[in-house]
Amino acid sequence: MSDTIGTGRSRIAGIYDDVRARVTGGSLGSLPVVVGLVLIWGIFQALNPSFLSADNLVNLTLQCAAVGTIAIGVVLVLLLGQIDLSVGSVSGLSAAILGVGLTQLGWPLALTILFALLTGVAIGLLYGFLFTRFGVPSFIITLAGLLGILGLQLKVLGPTGSINIPFDSPIVLFAQSWFLPPWLAYGVSALWAGGMFVSAVLRQRRRRRAGLSTSSLGWQAAKAGGLLLLCAAAVTYLATDRGVGVMFVFFIGLVIVMDVVLTRTRWGREVYAVGGSVEAARRAGIRVDRVYISVFVLCSTFAVVGGILAAGRLSSASLSSGGGDTNLNAIAAAVIGGTSLFGGRGSAWSALLGIAVIQSISNGLTLLNLDSSIRYMITGGVLLLAVIIDSISRKSRAAHGQA
Amino acid sequence: MSVEAVAPLPERLPPDRVPVLSMRGISKSFGKVQALTDIHLDIYAGEVVAIVGDNGAGKSTLVKILAGVHPADDGDIEFDAQPVTIPDPTASRALGIATVFQDLALCDNLDVVANLFLGREIVGAALEEEEMEKRAWELLRQLSARIASVRVPIAALSGGQRQTVAIARSLIGDPRVVILDEPTAALGVAQTAEVLNLIERLRERGHGVVLISHNMADVQAVADRIVVLRLGRNNGDFLAPDVSYEDIIAAITGATEHARPLPDPPLPAPRRIGPAR
Numbered sequence: 001m002s003d004t005i006g007t008g009r010s011r012i013a014g015i016y017d018d019v020r021a022r023v024t025g026g027s028l029g030s031l032p033v034v035v036g037l038v039l040i041w042g043i044f045q046a047l048n049p050s051f052l053s054a055d056n057l058v059n060l061t062l063q064c065a066a067v068g069t070i071a072i073g074v075v076l077v078l079l080l081g082q083i084d085l086s087v088g089s090v091s092g093l094s095a096a097i098l099g100v101g102l103t104q105l106g107w108p109l110a111l112t113i114l115f116a117l118l119t120g121v122a123i124g125l126l127y128g129f130l131f132t133r134f135g136v137p138s139f140i141i142t143l144a145g146l147l148g149i150l151g152l153q154l155k156v157l158g159p160t161g162s163i164n165i166p167f168d169s170p171i172v173l174f175a176q177s178w179f180l181p182p183w184l185a186y187g188v189s190a191l192w193a194g195g196m197f198v199s200a201v202l203r204q205r206r207r208r209r210a211g212l213s214t215s216s217l218g219w220q221a222a223k224a225g226g227l228l229l230l231c232a233a234a235v236t237y238l239a240t241d242r243g244v245g246v247m248f249v250f251f252i253g254l255v256i257v258m259d260v261v262l263t264r265t266r267w268g269r270e271v272y273a274v275g276g277s278v279e280a281a282r283r284a285g286i287r288v289d290r291v292y293i294s295v296f297v298l299c300s301t302f303a304v305v306g307g308i309l310a311a312g313r314l315s316s317a318s319l320s321s322g323g324g325d326t327n328l329n330a331i332a333a334a335v336i337g338g339t340s341l342f343g344g345r346g347s348a349w350s351a352l353l354g355i356a357v358i359q360s361i362s363n364g365l366t367l368l369n370l371d372s373s374i375r376y377m378i379t380g381g382v383l384l385l386a387v388i389i390d391s392i393s394r395k396s397r398a399a400h401g402q403a
Numbered sequence: 404m405s406v407e408a409v410a411p412l413p414e415r416l417p418p419d420r421v422p423v424l425s426m427r428g429i430s431k432s433f434g435k436v437q438a439l440t441d442i443h444l445d446i447y448a449g450e451v452v453a454i455v456g457d458n459g460a461g462k463s464t465l466v467k468i469l470a471g472v473h474p475a476d477d478g479d480i481e482f483d484a485q486p487v488t489i490p491d492p493t494a495s496r497a498l499g500i501a502t503v504f505q506d507l508a509l510c511d512n513l514d515v516v517a518n519l520f521l522g523r524e525i526v527g528a529a530l531e532e533e534e535m536e537k538r539a540w541e542l543l544r545q546l547s548a549r550i551a552s553v554r555v556p557i558a559a560l561s562g563g564q565r566q567t568v569a570i571a572r573s574l575i576g577d578p579r580v581v582i583l584d585e586p587t588a589a590l591g592v593a594q595t596a597e598v599l600n601l602i603e604r605l606r607e608r609g610h611g612v613v614l615i616s617h618n619m620a621d622v623q624a625v626a627d628r629i630v631v632l633r634l635g636r637n638n639g640d641f642l643a644p645d646v647s648y649e650d651i652i653a654a655i656t657g658a659t660e661h662a663r664p665l666p667d668p669p670l671p672a673p674r675r676i677g678p679a680r
Contacts (some may be wrong), residue, residue, distance in 0.1 A: 265529060272517075276513055
């Protein structure tokens with residue numbers, strides 16, 4: 001048995017082996033999507049120089065936030081190897097609740113949002129109950145939910161079918177016109193990179209205390225430094241236009257929180273375990289039903305939050321809120337971002353990466369004045385590509401005896 | 404019945420020693436199928452008991468009763484001389500019975516540490532990964548396990564290594580009795596040797612080990628006592644050094660109805676089937 005406490009040389013060799021094993025062994029993680037994103041940006045910039053302008057990138061960040069938030073929830077259900085097809089309808093319903101609550105009923109904003117969130121929780125509980133009690137496939141449950149909740153959305157909206165949310169409402173300001181001042185954006189970036197580095201140092205210290213192998217701090221410092229530089233560059237560039245949107249920061253914050261919850265808590269571990277093997281999880285004493293229910297609840301709740309953000313950004317709730325491609329974009333984002341459809345593999349970051357790809361394509365094609373017919377076809381092609389990569393890496397894992 | 408007349412390893416164990424786990428008169432049926440009838444089984448600490456028998460002899464049913472998958476219809480189970488019931492898997496674990504099923508039940512996508520501590524994670528403010536990793540190494544060292552890294556996903560391990568992880572996992576709660584269901588069934592020669600070594604480690608650590616196996620060579624290599632089941636009944640309880648391969652096979656197949664009357668009446672004379680002329 002070899003503990004992996006090694007000399008510098010063997011450590012470098014180890015890192016190299018690790019990277020090579022990952023690439024050839026099919027656990028590519030987020031590498032393909034990052035490469036894809038760079039390619040897409042390069043192509044659109046070549047076709048239309050205003051694509052990478054600060055103005056357009058600010059728009060892009062704001063376009064990402066709403067559907068991206070929905071995609072976080074989709075990542076969770078995909079991690080369990082399940083699906084939620086109704087996230088679009090749920091986000092539409094939450095937009096309708098927001099509109100009706102704020103304007104027709106005159107509820108305060110906090111109460112309206114709370115009510116919408118509770119609606120999401122209730123929908124998730126219902127899905128979870130149906131799934132765990134009757135064993136109906138989540139595909140069918142949420143397909144029924146897609147229709148049923150769409151109906152509910154129409155009912156809530158009433159005969160007018162479209163409600164404008166006042167422009168001075170904080171939710172609209174939050175989604176449209178609140179931007180971090182540059183000093184604060186730099187501060188947040190520094191906090192993020194610093195937090196990452198401090199947590200790496202602390203982990204290092206705990207590992208040393210436990211007598212375990214340690215990786216070099218230099219690498220961690222380089223990672224944190226790289227992140228800081230990247231953020232600072234982005235902030236500086238975006239600040240030449242409106243800056244970093246508060247809504248986008250909120251979305252990134254949700255991703256980070258979800259990532260920490262998934263990787264550092266017992267619940268997160270249970271989600272991955274259930275996604276990997278339900279039977280193994282059950283035998284290990286994990287209350288599988290609770291995991292399913294909690295994930296369905298979280299997914300619907302994220303869909304509600306996404307719906308509220310979308311309604312704020314459009315400052316309206318209508319029949320088409322959450323309709324069209326919202327649903328499929330959210331699901332496609334999670335898959336394109338690298339979360340496996342087969343369960344157990346993926347991370348919260350796939351929501352961010354995936355939605356960045358989808359919105360970049362959509363935004364770039366709009367800049368080129370291409371019809372939405374083309375946009376749909378290209379997005380469909382990219383989704384197909386992502387699923388093919390997922391399937392190939394799964395096969396490759398099997399071929400390398402790793403599945 | 405001669406089964407109980409066999410003294411529990413007189414040369415190795417003091418006579419007043421009580422079994423950790425004792426089953427008396429266990430019966431279990433599934434509908435009309437009588438899977439187990441009046442089974443007796445004693446398991447002592449630091450002893451490897453092999454349960455052998457042909458397909459359908461009731462080995463798996465017996466294991467499932469101990470693991471709490473199926474409750475027994477009839478009979479008594481004593482743990483440390485206290486009568487107990489095992490209605491579900493949680494109760495089995497709580498008693499200190501760890502079962503390693505044939506299909507291992509590991510999560511391929513999680514690493515060795517996560518699998519070892521699945522369902523029993525050490526949690527402070529967050530998951531205590533370092534503490535779990537440290538204990539994982541300690542445990543694997545005690546078992547002399549050949550695993551190079553505990554941070555690789557299970558999917559990357561060989562069959563023998565997976566079996567090792569599954570067995571090591573069963574030891575996390577420090578059980579009194581470890582049940583291994585066909586641990587060598589799918590393994591090659593070297594990997595089988597590895598797992599048999601592991602079973603000896605378990606005995607040294609003082610666990611009572613129940614080994615279910617089809618492979619007589621493995622059974623004779625590690626077992627202290629061999630319990631034979633046939634058609635859902637006890638059909639012999641041998642001390643491993645005293646018994647030959649032929650005796651065990653005979654008891655398994657029923658060639659000798661080991662000190663027990665034939666369970667079934669003799670078959671009726673063959674009758675001719677077909678149109679009578």
